[in-house]
Amino acid sequence: xxxxxxxxxxxxxxxxxxxxxxxxxxxxxxxxxxxxxxxxxxxxxxxxxxxxxxxxxxxxxxxxxxxxxxxxxxxxxxxxxxxxxxxxxxxxxxxxxxxxxxxxxxxxxxxxxxxxxxxxxxxxxxxxxxxxxxxxxxxxxxxxxxxxxxxxxxxxxxxxxxxxxxxxxxxxxxxxxxxxxxxxxxxxxxxxxxxx
Amino acid sequence: xxxxxxxxxxxxxxxxxxxxxxxxxxxxxxxxxxxxxxxxxxxxxxxxxxxxxxxxxxxxxxxxxxxxxxxxxxxxxxxxxxxxxxxxxxxxxxxxxxxxxxxxxxxxxxxxxxxxxxxxxxxxxxxxxxxxxxxxxxxxxx
Numbered sequence: 382x383x384x385x386x387x388x389x390x391x392x393x394x395x396x397x398x399x400x401x402x403x404x405x406x407x408x409x410x411x412x413x414x415x416x417x418x419x420x421x422x423x424x425x426x427x428x429x430x431x432x433x434x435x436x437x438x439x440x441x442x443x444x445x446x447x448x449x450x451x452x453x454x455x456x457x458x459x460x461x462x463x464x465x466x467x468x469x470x471x472x473x474x475x476x477x478x479x480x481x482x483x484x485x486x487x488x489x490x491x492x493x494x495x496x497x498x499x500x501x502x503x504x505x506x507x508x509x510x511x512x513x514x515x516x517x518x519x520x521x522x523x524x525x526x527x528x529x530x531x532x533x534x535x536x537x538x539x540x541x542x543x544x545x546x547x548x549x550x551x552x553x554x555x556x557x558x559x560x561x562x563x564x565x566x567x568x569x570x571x572x573x574x575x576x577x
Numbered sequence: 578x579x580x581x582x583x584x585x586x587x588x589x590x591x592x593x594x595x596x597x598x599x600x601x602x603x604x605x606x607x608x609x610x611x612x613x614x615x616x617x618x619x620x621x622x623x624x625x626x627x628x629x630x631x632x633x634x635x636x637x638x639x640x641x642x643x644x645x646x647x648x649x650x651x652x653x654x655x656x657x658x659x660x661x662x663x664x665x666x667x668x669x670x671x672x673x674x675x676x677x678x679x680x681x682x683x684x685x686x687x688x689x690x691x692x693x694x695x696x697x698x699x700x701x702x703x704x705x706x707x708x709x710x711x712x713x714x715x716x717x718x719x
Binding site for chain 2: 408409413414415418421422425426429430431434455482486494571572573575576577
């Protein structure tokens with residue numbers, strides 16, 4: 382499995398370093414400052430959107446689920462990093478073979494925090510609105526591909542991040558069902574303040 | 578954090594980037610859902626134009642015309658989330674405040690029916706300030 386992981390990694394990372402404008406585009410799209418911000422702005426748009434009150438409430442529950450899933454996903458990555466043996470980043474394990482076109486992160490390679498957070502944002506919305514969930518998974522896929530392309534993650538790290546995102550969303554969905562009166566109360570208070 | 582990305586200049590530019598992008602998105606949303614109370618413009622076409630130009634412009638500025646170098650480390654997650662949240666809240670406050678001033682003469686139309694007159698829907702007829710004032714004038718109950 383590790384061998385297959387490395388083979389796929391070198392196939393994708395082998396594409397980097399040939400055309401500088403493609404590298405620049407992927408570096409920009411995959412950094413922490415572009416698509417995460419786009420996603421947050423999209424969540425704000427989703428919060429205020431809806432054909433009617435019921436539609437809007439569904440979207441707002443989706444945004445709450447999405448943000449909570451991202452928080453839980455980050456926490457789970459932190460826990461996994463603490464208990465799992467550190468996996469070296471590709472550019473550390475193969476310094477002479479990897480095309481590193483991004484700054485070298487210092488945290489463990491597995492699981493990918495960026496993939497976990499971005500897929501968790503998409504999955505949280507997907508639970509309440511399938512179409513928007515698929516749309517928000519596009520940035521997550523771009524970020525994940527970009528991280529492998531840039532030489533800072535193996536594909537298996539991305540799969541691990543994706544699995545954590547699904548687990549985190551599952552936890553949040555169950556918690557939101559159990560705490561439905563609290564989320565309803567919260568939305569009611571925000572409606573009173575004209576914010577929901 | 579050292580160098581440019583650890584500097585206050587970078588933090589300020591990041592906050593301006595998020596702030597303007599959110600303001601732009603709020604104008605597009607206000608135009609799309611006809612939330613007249615939080616638009617800066619009478620004609621919703623201008624809301625779309627302003628929002629699109631603000632978002633595209635600020636992205637081009639931030640990634641093309643600041644000292645940002647993506648080959649150097651940027652924020653850690655906690656400070657990034659903090660400044661993101663601060664910028665988003667500020668952008669929402671400015672949107673609500675500025676639209677309340679610009680649209681202060683917005684004459685509330687016919688009172689929306691009971692099912693519509695809830696939460697954000699109220700902003701189709703009133704500015705945020707008018708809505709909040711109505712809430713407090715009624716002693717906090719609706």
